[in-house]
Amino acid sequence: MAKEKLGFEHLKANVIDIGKCCSCGGCEAACPIGAIELQDLHPTLVKDCTKCEFCWKACPRMIDDYGPIYEHVFGEDARRDPFLGVYRQAYALRNADESVRKRSQDGGVVTGILIHLLEEGKIEGAIISGVNCDEPWKPMPQVATSRKEILAASKSRYTRSPNLVALREALKERKLKQVAVVGTPCHIQGIQLMRLAPLKKIDRTVVFTIGLFCSETFKFEELMQQKIVDELGIPLENLRKLDIKGKLLVYPRGAKESLKIPLKEAQAWVDPGCHPCRDFASDFADISVGGAGTPGKWSTVLARSEQGQIIIENLIKAGQFLHEEIDSESLERLRRIAAPKINPK
Ligand SMILES: Cc1cc2nc3c(=O)[nH]c(=O)nc-3n(C[C@H](O)[C@H](O)[C@H](O)COP(=O)(O)OP(=O)(O)OC[C@H]3O[C@@H](n4cnc5c(N)ncnc54)[C@H](O)[C@@H]3O)c2cc1C
Ligand code: SF4
Ligand code: SF4
Ligand code: SF4
Numbered sequence: 001m002a003k004e005k006l007g008f009e010h011l012k013a014n015v016i017d018i019g020k021c022c023s024c025g026g027c028e029a030a031c032p033i034g035a036i037e038l039q040d041l042h043p044t045l046v047k048d049c050t051k052c053e054f055c056w057k058a059c060p061r062m063i064d065d066y067g068p069i070y071e072h073v074f075g076e077d078a079r080r081d082p083f084l085g086v087y088r089q090a091y092a093l094r095n096a097d098e099s100v101r102k103r104s105q106d107g108g109v110v111t112g113i114l115i116h117l118l119e120e121g122k123i124e125g126a127i128i129s130g131v132n133c134d135e136p137w138k139p140m141p142q143v144a145t146s147r148k149e150i151l152a153a154s155k156s157r158y159t160r161s162p163n164l165v166a167l168r169e170a171l172k173e174r175k176l177k178q179v180a181v182v183g184t185p186c187h188i189q190g191i192q193l194m195r196l197a198p199l200k201k202i203d204r205t206v207v208f209t210i211g212l213f214c215s216e217t218f219k220f221e222e223l224m225q226q227k228i229v230d231e232l233g234i235p236l237e238n239l240r241k242l243d244i245k246g247k248l249l250v251y252p253r254g255a256k257e258s259l260k261i262p263l264k265e266a267q268a269w270v271d272p273g274c275h276p277c278r279d280f281a282s283d284f285a286d287i288s289v290g291g292a293g294t295p296g297k298w299s300t301v302l303a304r305s306e307q308g309q310i311i312i313e314n315l316i317k318a319g320q321f322l323h324e325e326i327d328s329e330s331l332e333r334l335r336r337i338a339a340p341k342i343n344p345k
Pocket of ligand 2: 031
C-alpha cells in the first residue's frame with residue numbers, strides 16, 4: 001500500500017507548534033503553490049495544501065542528524081572538523097576598499113564577494129537581509145540586484161531574518177536564473193535540504209552560498225526595543241552598529257565608545273528557535289565568514305567548495321582582498337567558541 005503523503009500539518013506539528021521554528025523562510029520558498037506565508041515570522045497556511053511534502057523536507061528543524069547533508073554536499077569520504085565542518089582553506093581577509101570595509105560588519109568580505117559576483121556577471125542577484133526604511137534595524141529579506149542594494153544591506157542585524165522568503169520573489173516574480181544566497185547556518189541548511197528534496201529549479205538557480213558564523217539570534221522586541229530603545233535610550237535610527245565580541249557591543253552614532261551588555265544578560269533574549277541548532281560555522285556553504293578568530297576589521301573565512309576557494313584566491317590575486325595567514329591557535333580559539341553550540345552541556 002502506498003504510504004500516506006504528509007503535508008503542512010506535519011511541519012506544523014513537528015516544528016511550528018512546538019516552538020522549534022527559527023523563521024528561516026525555507027518552507028515558504030519551497031512550497032510550489034505558494035500555500036505558506038511567514039506572517040510576523042510565523043509560517044502560516046494561506047491556501048489548501050496538496051501534500052507535496054516539500055515544505056517539511058526543506059525545513060532545517062525537521063532533522064537532528066546533519067550526516068545526509070554532509071554526504072550530499074561533500075561526499076562520504078570528506079574529512080570533517082567536528083566544530084568547523086569540511087573546508088579546503090582558512091583565511092584572514094579584509095576588503096582592500098576601505099569605503100566598503102568601513103560600512104561592513106567585519107572585513108567587508110561578504111559585501112565584497114557579492115559585488116564581485118554581480119559585476120563579473122556570475123549572478124543576477126543576491127538573496128540577502130536588507131534594511132527596512134520604515135523600521136530601522138528590522139531585518140528584511142531582499143533580492144539585491146545592484147551594488148547599491150548590496151552595500152546598503154551590509155553589517156549584521158542580530159535578530160531573525162527569514163532570508164529564504166526572498167527566493168520566491170527572485171525565481172517566480174523576477175525570474176532570475178543565477179543567484180547567490182547569504183545567510184546564517186539555518187538558511188544554508190535550508191538551501192541544501194531543498195536540493196536534497198529535490199527542488200530542481202532552486203538547485204539550478206542558487207549558484208553560490210555565503211554562510212555566516214552564528215551562535216544565536218535575539219528576539220527583536222526584547223533586544224532592540226526593550227533594551228536598546230527603552231532602557232538605554234537609543235532610538236534605532238541613532239544606532240550605528242551592534243557587535244558581539246565576548247559582550248554585546250552597542251555603538252550609538254557619534255559615540256567613540258560602545259555600551260556593553262553582558263552575554264549572560266542577553267541569553268534571556270535568545271530566540272527559542274535557535275536552541276536546537278548545532279551548526280556554528282555554516283558548514284554547508286560554499287564559503288563561510290565570521291568575525292571570531294581574527295582581530296576587528298578582518299574576517300575569518302573558510303572556503304569549503306572548490307568554486308568558493310577559486311573566487312577567494314582570485315580576489316586576493318586581484319588585490320581586492322588583503323590576506324593574512326590564519327594560525328592554528330586562532331583556529332583552535334574558533335573551535336572553542338563553536339564548541340558550546342555543537343556540544344551543549
Ligand atoms: C544573526 C547573526 C549572528 C552571527 N553570529 C556570529 C558569531 O557568533 N560569531 C561570529 O564570528 N560571527 C557571527 N556572525 C557573522 C558576523 O556578524 C558577520 O556577518 C561576518 O563576519 C561577515 O562580516 P562582513 O564584514 O564580511 O559582512 P558584511 O559585508 O557587512 O555583510 C553582512 C551580510 O550579512 C547579511 N545579514 C545581516 N544581518 C543578517 C541576519 N540577521 N540574517 C542573515 N543575514 C544577515 C547581510 O545581508 C549582508 O549581506 C553573525 C551574523 C549574524 C547575521
Ligand atoms: S509545500 Fe506542499 S506540503 Fe507543504 S504546504 Fe505547500 S503544498 Fe502543502
Ligand atoms: S524553520 Fe524554516 S522551514 Fe522550518 S518551519 Fe520554520 S520557517 Fe519553515
Ligand atoms: S542559531 Fe541556528 S537557528 Fe538560530 S539564527 Fe543562527 S543558524 Fe539560525
